Amino acid sequence: LNKMPRSKKRKHSQLAQDEGAEQQDTTQDGSIGATLAKLRTPAPSESVQNSENVPNGESGKRKKDDGDEDEWTVVGKNGKKRKTNNYPTLSYTDLHKINSITRIDDLQRLVLYCIANGPSPQWLAVRHHFGVKKAVVLFVPGLERGMFNGSVALDTAESNGQDVEPSKGKTASVEETLDEPVSSSMAVPQTNGVSQHRASPDDFVPVRLSAEDLPKPLKPLAECFEHLWPVKAPGDNRFSKVFSPLHAMLNVNSSKSQDSKNEKKPKGARPVNGQDWDNKRTKVTSYVLSKEDLQENDFVVHPAWLFGEAQREVEAKRRAAAKQTSEDGWVDSKTSHLDIEEIFAQEVAGDLTAGCQVLAMDCEMCTVEGGEPALTRISLVGWDGSVVLDSLVKPSKPIIDYLTRFSGMTAELLNPITTTLTDIQSQLLSILTPTTILIGHSLNSDLEALKLTHPFIIDTSVLYPHPRGPPLKSSLKWLAQKYLSREIQKGHGTLGHDSVEDSRACLDLVKQKCEKGPEWGSSGSNSETIFKRLARTPPFGKGALGEGEQGKRGAIVDHGAPEKNFGQMATFSLGCESDADVVANVRRAVLGDADGAVIPGGGVDFTWARMRELETLRGWRNFHRYDIIQMEENPGAQPTTTIDSEPSPAALSSQVSATIAHIKEIHASLPPCTLLIVYSGTGDPRALARLQQMQRTFKHEYKTKKWDELS
Numbered sequence: 001l002n003k004m005p006r007s008k009k010r011k012h013s014q015l016a017q018d019e020g021a022e023q024q025d026t027t028q029d030g031s032i033g034a035t036l037a038k039l040r041t042p043a044p045s046e047s048v049q050n051s052e053n054v055p056n057g058e059s060g061k062r063k064k065d066d067g068d069e070d071e072w073t074v075v076g077k078n079g080k081k082r083k084t085n086n087y088p089t090l091s092y093t094d095l096h097k098i099n100s101i102t103r104i105d106d107l108q109r110l111v112l113y114c115i116a117n118g119p120s121p122q123w124l125a126v127r128h129h130f131g132v133k134k135a136v137v138l139f140v141p142g143l144e145r146g147m148f149n150g151s152v153a154l155d156t157a158e159s160n161g162q163d164v165e166p167s168k169g170k171t172a173s174v175e176e177t178l179d180e181p182v183s184s185s186m187a188v189p190q191t192n193g194v195s196q197h198r199a200s201p202d203d204f205v206p207v208r209l210s211a212e213d214l215p216k217p218l219k220p221l222a223e224c225f226e227h228l229w230p231v232k233a234p235g236d237n238r239f240s241k242v243f244s245p246l247h248a249m250l251n252v253n254s255s256k257s258q259d260s261k262n263e264k265k266p267k268g269a270r271p272v273n274g275q276d277w278d279n280k281r282t283k284v285t286s287y288v289l290s291k292e293d294l295q296e297n298d299f300v301v302h303p304a305w306l307f308g309e310a311q312r313e314v315e316a317k318r319r320a321a322a323k324q325t326s327e328d329g330w331v332d333s334k335t336s337h338l339d340i341e342e343i344f345a346q347e348v349a350g351d352l353t354a355g356c357q358v359l360a361m362d363c364e365m366c367t368v369e370g371g372e373p374a375l376t377r378i379s380l381v382g383w384d385g386s387v388v389l390d391s392l393v394k395p396s397k398p399i400i401d402y403l404t405r406f407s408g409m410t411a412e413l414l415n416p417i418t419t420t421l422t423d424i425q426s427q428l429l430s431i432l433t434p435t436t437i438l439i440g441h442s443l444n445s446d447l448e449a450l451k452l453t454h455p456f457i458i459d460t461s462v463l464y465p466h467p468r469g470p471p472l473k474s475s476l477k478w479l480a481q482k483y484l485s486r487e488i489q490k491g492h493g494t495l496g497h498d499s500v501e502d503s504r505a506c507l508d509l510v511k512q513k514c515e516k517g518p519e520w521g522s523s524g525s526n527s528e529t530i531f532k533r534l535a536r537t538p539p540f541g542k543g544a545l546g547e548g549e550q551g552k553r554g555a556i557v558d559h560g561a562p563e564k565n566f567g568q569m570a571t572f573s574l575g576c577e578s579d580a581d582v583v584a585n586v587r588r589a590v591l592g593d594a595d596g597a598v599i600p601g602g603g604v605d606f607t608w609a610r611m612r613e614l615e616t617l618r619g620w621r622n623f624h625r626y627d628i629i630q631m632e633e634n635p636g637a638q639p640t641t642t643i644d645s646e647p648s649p650a651a652l653s654s655q656v657s658a659t660i661a662h663i664k665e666i667h668a669s670l671p672p673c674t675l676l677i678v679y680s681g682t683g684d685p686r687a688l689a690r691l692q693q694m695q696r697t698f699k700h701e702y703k704t705k706k707w708d709e710l711s
Contacts (some may be wrong), residue, residue, distance in 0.1 A: 063199035088114070088131040088673060092124045092227060096484055098204045101232045104248040106197075107187060107677055108530065111135045112252070114675050115605055116537045133540045134590060135675040136247060138608045138666065140659060140700035141621070147218060147656065148207065148228055154215045154653040187231035203230060217657040224667045234468070235683040239697070242688055244470045245681035249567050251467075252533045252607060280517030280553070284352050286361070287513060288459045289435060290561045296470075298446045299461060300324055302455040304335045330451040333432045352514045356456075358383045360439040360507040362499040363446040364407035368397035371700055375421055375449040376402075376409045379499035380431065381507055389431065390500060392417045406497060421451065423467050428452060439506050441476040450693065460509045464521040480505045483512060483521060513517040518568030529569040530554065534606055555589035555599070555607035557582055570608075572599055579611045583662050587669045614659045619649050620685055 036064075061584050112118030114132035137329075175587040207228045211222040214543055234243040291305040296612070300319070306312045324330050364377040374395035376641070380388040391671035392409075394417040402409045432438075437456040440446055447453065464479050466472035480486045488495050488505050522529065545551055553571040556562045560575060567573035574585040575590050592603040613677055615621045647655070667676060 001388065005161060018565065019314070020379040022550065060640045077496065086131055088675075090124055090126055090507070092206060098123055101204050102187070102229050102236065103232050104245055104679065105253075105522065107137070107679055108249050109232065110250065111675065111677065112178060112533065115540075118536055131673050132675050133673040134603070134605055134607075134671065134678070136586060136590060136609070136666070136679045137678070137680060138586075138663065139246065139249070139608070139610040140614065140663070140678055141610075141612070141681045142618045143656070143659065143678075144683060145230060147207075147226070148214065150215070152652075153649040153655055157492070160655045162205050163548050185676065198687065215653075215659060217653050220660050220664050224664055224676075229366070232677060240310045240688070240692055241471060242466055242682050242685070243472070245466075245679070246610075248471065248568070249679070250530050251527050252530050253527050257344075260429050269343075277516060277520070278551060279515055280519075282514050282517055283354070284358060284437065284458070284510065284514055285356060286518070287458050287463055287510065287564075288461065289459060290564060292560045293462065293564065294457065297444055299457065300330075300448065302332055302335065302452045304455045316413045324451075328451070329421070330453070331429060333429060333436075333454045334453070335434045335455050351382055352511075356435045356437050357433055357512075358439060358507075359388060360503040360510075361443065361446060362450055362498050362502040362506065364403075364409060364497065366395065366399050366403050366409055367401040367446075368395050368399055371400075371703065372397070373445075373449055374399070375424070376407055376414060377499050378424055378446075378450070378496075379503050381500065381503040383507070384503055385507065387500060389527070391419055391424065391425065391427075393421060408497060412611075425452060439503075439510050441479075441502065441506050443471065458510055460506050463513055464509065467527050476502060476505060479509060479521075485507055488514040494606050522565075522569060529566060530549070530606070531566075531569045531571065537606065552605035554606040554608070555604045557585040557589060557607065559610065566608075571604060579613045579659065579662050582609050582611055583665050583669075590670060590674070610660060611662060614655050617651065617655045619646070 021072070069150065106121060106123060109118055110124075110126070113120050113126065114129045115135050117571045120126065120129075134636050137558060144152055166466055202427050206227040209222045209225055209228055213220045214222060233245045234248050236243070281432045289299070290300060292306070292561055294301055301315060303312065303315075306315055319325050319330075330446045346448060360381045362379050363375055365373040366376045368374040374397065375393045376395065377390075377392050382388050392414060394414055399411075399414070402411065402414075404410055422504045432454060436456060438454050439460070441460045443457055458474065461473040464483070466474050477489045480488045486505065486508075488501050508519075519529075519532070531554040534554050535550070536545070539552055554568045555572040555574060556570045557574045557576060558567070559577070561567075562575055563568075563573040572589060574589060576582045576585055586607055588599060588603075589607045589609075592599045592604045594601075594603040612621055659669075663678060670676060697711065
């Protein structure tokens with residue numbers, strides 16, 4: 001009707017006559033189409049109600065599109081169409097086809113659709129997405145789906161014993177006002193712990209949040225979000241691996257042109273074409289692993305990283321349980337807390353290694369009696385490539401497998417050797433100074449064989465992350481071939497590796513990283529960081545980017561030192577010591593500094609933040625192999641993975657309440673037209689860790705014990 005000339009518009013009286021005639025014709029027609037038309041015709045009471053909702057001074061004119069659908073178009077005086085509200089909204093209805101569970105990369109695509117002109121999502125409706133100005137993604141590990149349906153006890157005094165069921169036959173519309181951010185749903189892990197078999201496709205469908213059905217600590221979420229979405233983290237069923245939910249959100253698969261798809265490329269790693277790369281020289285100290293990075297990559301933390309008696313006591317108990325104390329032959333390099341501050345304070349223009357000594361290390365191992373790995377060779381190489389130490393080592397226990405195909409060791413080489421592990425430890429303690437940085441590939445294995453801890457570590461397996469994220473790691477052979485155009489480990493499977501050659505390859509990879517910059521080697525050829533993708537997108541309200549103009553900006557807000565890894569690619573990295581700091585820094589990133597000192601006024605376009613206090617309370621953060629030790633000593637025991645027991649429902653309820661209060665505070669502080677997503681990752685990681693350890697124990701006992709001695 002709105003497309004017709006003004007002179008051809010029907011008056012109300014004529015419209016009523018035409019509709020009466022149509023209704024009379026419909027009554028005489030007994031076809032199925034006519035019956036459906038009757039069912040779609042609103043009841044008189046509904047018509048009256050709709051007419052009452054039309055603002056004063058305006059009339060409702062009926063619009064018909066080829067008889068498919070009947071709507072009401074609100075028009076003002078003189079027949080002019082009234083302007084509608086273009087505020088962006090998210091909505092879900094039962095008409096959406098959800099054939100599988102929502103994944104974390106689906107959440108990522110939603111963000112890119114709203115602020116980076118990405119493809120539209122199919123699992124929910126986004127209206128006026130062009131109006132979304134900012135996006136905030138909160139990662140809250142420890143917030144489980146079971147807390148919402150009652151399977152995880154929070155507050156027994158407030159529990160009403162009712163489970164939250166998916167809404168049926170209801171349209172999940174989200175009507176936002178101009179002073180509210182765009183937010184309609186939050187994402188939680190699909191199940192508690194290990195993935196379970198789904199009995200019904202309803203498990204894919206989001207759950208409608210209702211304050212009446214939620215436990216007391218979770219009730220405030222119903223004021224911010226309308227749905228709870230079951231979300232699946234990426235993984236590999238073949239190798240029983242769960243990939244990082246952080247990488248799943250912050251790594252974007254780059255699109256390929258049709259020509260590049262049709263182009264035939266050789267298999268395996270290929271040298272990187274760096275002709276268009278802008279070098280950004282960076283000090284080597286920028287790549288030293290933080291305490292959190294060391295723990296997440298199974299390093300034994302040096303005492304210099306421990307602050308306060310509480311941390312030292314917990315780590316002492318863990319090391320005693322793991323038999324990693326001085327009584328078990330372990331040694332710590334001579335470094336104090338003050339040395340950590342001094343090594344990072346050194347700065348000389350143009351000098352990448354100012355104030356520090358850099359050594360690359362690689363070790364070769366064999367298998368001794370009991371199936372344990374033991375050191376057989378160690379090599380140290382200086383920054384200039386010269387060999388500082390290269391020595392063979394004779395294990396104290398009888399060797400049952402020289403692993404010649406990997407280590408290159410044979411009985412003829414080791415029989416005349418008298419050097420022991422204790423001798424090597426003494427040499428290393430004299431070589432390693434308080435300002436020494438050790439470089440290696442998966443260096444945690446080498447240090448464990450040496451029974452040595454050192455605070456300053458650069459690991460090339462972390463420096464050049466796997467394209468699919470942790471826990472996967474690229475091999476040194478592949479990295480050398482891809483980034484150095486060098487073939488190493490040619491004797492793999494026959495004559496073994498050369499530890500000096502491997503050490504120099506690690507050293508050259510670090511040198512290349514220092515010359516090229518933090519983003520070099522940060523993702524695979526078929527992926528890029530979300531911050532790089534946003535940098536190519538024009539800011540809100542602008543057209544195409546001109547030469548030298550900056551696109552949209554992003555920020556990372558996290559505990560510890562977020563300037564490592566993805567923080568290097570973000571425009572701003574804000575470190576925090578508590579979840580309260582996370583709230584303050586998210587507000588700072590979104591709105592900008594008042595004086596524009598660091599973050600300019602108006603803030604950034606995309607903010608990713610992580611809260612960790614709930615994860616820490618539940619023992620999910622940086623859990624070590626305490627359970628593995630318990631399982632080996634007592635196979636029938638039920639491990640807990642952490643030294644402390646599971647928190648009580650009261651303690652858990654208190655922390656959940658604090659976390660939800662932080663989320664609500666962030667929600668209230670966001671400016672209009674801001675997309676807010678809260679997701680919680682993979683659920684309890686300890687269940688999968690216990691299953692993986694059972695598999696490792698089985699493989700170990702299968703090779704070393706008789707069938708009647710298996711646990």
